[in-house]
Each structure stands twice: as structure tokens, then as C-alpha cells.
Amino acid sequence: MMTWFSENAADLVVIAVILAAVTAAVRSIAKNKKKKESSCCGGCAGCGACHAAKE
Numbered sequence: 001m002m003t004w005f006s007e008n009a010a011d012l013v014v015i016a017v018i019l020a021a022v023t024a025a026v027r028s029i030a031k032n033k034k035k036k037e038s039s040c041c042g043g044c045a046g047c048g049a050c051h052a053a054k055e
Contacts, residue, residue: 005012
């Protein structure tokens, strides 16, 4: 079992970093949604999520 971990240590580190980044992104999106903030920068008047579309 330890041989497998040592052979795949680099892959496991990369997977852990990617998982942490995805988790942080999802938490950020959920936090912004809870605060009713939008990550949209405008220019999409028909999407309904932009603050410009609501005005």
C-alpha cells in the first residue's frame, strides 16, 4: 500500500490542490449567492442575473 502512495504522490498532491481550488470556488459562489451578489460583469442584458437587467 505504501508503494502505491509513493508511486502516485505527485498525482495525489495535484488532485488535492485541484480539489481545494474547486471547493474554494464553490464556497465563494455560495457566499455571493447568499449575499445576493452577482459575479456577472454586465454586457448580458438578457440573462436576468445582472443588476443592469433588473433596473
